[in-house]
Amino acid sequence: MTALPRISAAQRRARLTRGHLLAPSLRKERAEDVAAALIGLHATDPATVFLAAAARLHTPTAAAIGRSLYDAPAGGPALERIRCMRGTMFVVPGHLAPAVRSATVRDSHRHRTDAMAKLREALGWDEHRYATAERAVLDTLAARGATTAAQLTAEIADLREQFATFPGKSYESRQRAATPVLGVLAAEGRIRRARPTGSWTSAQFRWTLARPPADVPAAGARTTLARHYLKAFGPVTVDDLKWWTGWNLTDTRKALTATGAQAVELDQGTGYLLPEDLEPAPATAEPAAALLPGLDPTAMGWRNRDWYLDPDHTKALFDRNGNIGPTVWWHGRIIGAWAQRPDATIRYHLLADPGRAARTAVDQEIARLTAFLDGTRVTPCYRTPLERSLAA
Numbered sequence: 309m310t311a312l313p314r315i316s317a318a319q320r321r322a323r324l325t326r327g328h329l330l331a332p333s334l335r336k337e338r339a340e341d342v343a344a345a346l347i348g349l350h351a352t353d354p355a356t357v358f359l360a361a362a363a364r365l366h367t368p369t370a371a372a373i374g375r376s377l378y379d380a381p382a383g384g385p386a387l388e389r390i391r392c393m394r395g396t397m398f399v400v401p402g403h404l405a406p407a408v409r410s411a412t413v414r415d416s417h418r419h420r421t422d423a424m425a426k427l428r429e430a431l432g433w434d435e436h437r438y439a440t441a442e443r444a445v446l447d448t449l450a451a452r453g454a455t456t457a458a459q460l461t462a463e464i465a466d467l468r469e470q471f472a473t474f475p476g477k478s479y480e481s482r483q484r485a486a487t488p489v490l491g492v493l494a495a496e497g498r499i500r501r502a503r504p505t506g507s508w509t510s511a512q513f514r515w516t517l518a519r520p521p522a523d524v525p526a527a528g529a530r531t532t533l534a535r536h537y538l539k540a541f542g543p544v545t546v547d548d549l550k551w552w553t554g555w556n557l558t559d560t561r562k563a564l565t566a567t568g569a570q571a572v573e574l575d576q577g578t579g580y581l582l583p584e585d586l587e588p589a590p591a592t593a594e595p596a597a598a599l600l601p602g603l604d605p606t607a608m609g610w611r612n613r614d615w616y617l618d619p620d621h622t623k624a625l626f627d628r629n630g631n632i633g634p635t636v637w638w639h640g641r642i643i644g645a646w647a648q649r650p651d652a653t654i655r656y657h658l659l660a661d662p663g664r665a666a667r668t669a670v671d672q673e674i675a676r677l678t679a680f681l682d683g684t685r686v687t688p689c690y691r692t693p694l695e696r697s698l699a700a
Contacts, residue, residue, distance in 0.1 A: 311573070312573040312578070313570075313586060314573040314574075315543050315572050315573070315574055315579065315588075316575070317575055317615040317616075319588055319589065320543065320615050320616070320640070321615065321639060321641055322588075322590065322591045322592065322639075323542075323543075323640075324616065324640040325591075325592050325596050325640040326589050326592065327345065327539075327541075327589075328345065328346060328364075328540075328606045329342065329364040330363075330364070331594050331595075331596035332594060332595075333594060334364075334592075335364055335365055335366045336364060336365055336366070337365065337367075338365075338372070339357075339365065339376040339377070339386075339387060340376050340386040340387055340402075342360070342361045342365065343361070343387055343399060343400060343401050344401045344404075346360075346540055346605045346606070346609075347400065347404070347536050347537060347540050347605070348393075348399055348400035348404075348408070348605065349361060349399045349400075349605055350396065350398060350603040350605055350608060351389050351398050351399045352397050352689065353601075353602065353603060353688060353689040353690070354504065354508065354510060354511050355508070355686045355688075356602060356604065356688075357373070357377070357399050358373050358374075358509075359600075359604075359677075359686070360600065360601055360604050360605065361373050363598050363599060363600055363673075363677075364598075369680070370507075370508045370684075374503065374508060377389070377399065378502055378503045384518065384519040385500075386402055387399045387400065387402060388401075388402050388405040388500065389500065389501050390408065390409055390497070391413075391494075391495060392408045392412040392413070393408075393412050393552060393553055393554055394412075394553070395554065404532075405497075406522040406523075406524045406529075407524045407528075407529040407532045407533060408529070408533055409529075410524040410525070410526050410529035411524075411526065411529035411553070412553060412554060413495075419491065419492045419495040419496070420496070422488075423489065424438050426471075426488055427471070427485060427488060430471035430472070431471055431485065433485075438489070440466065441464060441466040441467060441485065441489055442489055442492075442493065444466070445464065445493065445515075446493075446499075446517070448460060448463055449499060449515060449516055449517050450517060453516060454502040454515065454516040455514055455515055456505060456512070456513075456515070457486050457487075457490060460490070460515070461484060464486075466485060467484060467485050467489060468486075469484065469485045470483065470485075471485070490515060494515075497518055497520070498517070498518055499516065499518055500517075500518040501513035501514070501515065502514040502515060502516040507684065508684075509684065527562070527563075527566075530555070530559055530562070531563050531566040533553065534549060534553075534564055534566070534567050534569075535582065537549060537552060537553070538567060538569055538580060538582050538585075539582060539585070541610065542569075542580065542585055543572050543579035544579055544580060545574070545576055545577060545579050545580070545611070545612060546560060546578075546580075547611045547612065548610045548611045548612060549564060549580075550611075551611035552609065552610070552611070564580060568582070568583060569582060569583075570583050570586060572586075574615075575614075576614070576615070592639065595665055595666070595669035595672075596638065596639045596640070597636070597637065597638050597666060597669035597670045598636075598673060599634065599636055599646050599654075599670075599674065599677050600634065600635050601634050601688070602631065602632060602633045602634050602688035602689075602692070602695070603631060603632060603688075603690065604632070606637075607632045607635055607642065608632060616640055616641050616642060618642075618659070618660070621642065621659050623693065624645070624659070624692070624693050624694040625642070625645055625692055625694060626692060627690050627692050629690070631692075632692070633645060633647075633690065633691070633692030633694065634646045634647060634688065634695055636658065638662045638666045638670070642659075643659060643660055643662050643666065644656055644657050644658035644670075645657055645659075645692070645698060646674070646695075646698065647694075647695045647696075648681075648685060648686055648699060649699055649700075650685075650699075652683050652684070653678075654677060654678055655698045655699075656698065657694060657698055658670075687699070
């Protein structure tokens with residue numbers, strides 16, 4: 309029996325450092341280039357997109373990242389914000405968005421069916437009334453351009469109707485009909501989020517019409533996404549790919565086979581790489597420190613993380629739902645956490661002593677991040693134990 313090529317944990321960390329742009333010489337010029345290297349940037353927290361890009365750009369500015377996200381000179385922005393992997397919001401390269409959407413949305417009609425059922429039960433809406441409200445949204449956006457949900461609600465009476473969510477529960481609340489109507493249009497790619505009403509950390513987005521998404525067959529789209537994942541994150545295990553995409557095991561194995569991936573031996577068992585990526589990645593000679601935000605795509609890129617994260621540090625760095633907070637990296641390994649204090653200064657804590665060179669490089673990254681933030685305060689939407697203590 310022929311032995312599989314072996315890739316050690318150290319070799320994986322070298323690949324991670326290079327592929328995920330975590331050393332100064334590897335940084336990019338544009339946010340869309342960063343997103344392309346990582347497939348996408350986690351976007352549940354708006355600040356994560358900016359901080360994840362800034363950590364990997366030569367001269368980052370919030371204005372330049374914002375242009376990549378919101379300006380649409382060719383009919384659509386360079387980066388598109390869509391709900392995709394694991395039902396989570398990501399910002400992905402515009403050219404890749406149709407395949408990512410098709411590969412990760414199993415039932416494209418479910419959002420519409422659920423919304424219509426909810427409004428029928430709560431408010432007595434029929435299909436005609438739903439379609440009328442939806443058309444009014446599209447017509448208003450076509451006439452006015454980027455518009456907030458509050459402005460749409462003020463102009464379209466049907467959207468102002470309210471209904472109870474989770475009736476009878478201790479956490480019952482009231483919701484306007486605008487929420488499911490806009491949510492369905494966004495999920496279908498017919499409208500998109502435009503510039504927020506506040507700063508780059510704001511989640512109060514305007515809405516605008518989107519270019520119609522291309523129709524990509526699901527099986528081919530899954531192969532495309534699997535190939536991009538292997539390119540950006542390989543070597544990976546079947547479990548890594550299944551978890552990251554949110555696919556079932558059958559679809560995961562089919563997509564992996566279709567990529568022509570090569571099996572390799574990892575500490576965690578059998579992994580897979582694209583055939584063209586089998587050559588070892590040389591270790592980065594320059595200091596490779598990075599301050600990555602909560603929910604960064606690198607930190608959340610694999611199901612099995614022992615090769616870049618000491619399991620004893622998991623409790624301090626993650627919340628109860630498995631969301632990671634801001635982290636400090638050194639040559640492909642998480643070595644600590646960072647947070648912003650009320651006075652906007654950055655404080656960090658190292659969970660192990662990485663040596664003088666690492667501490668010097670981390671201090672330089674703090675200075676770089678401080679310059680990017682320029683006094684802006686950022687609080688992660690998911691707080692972790694160590695981040696909370698550092699921010700106090």
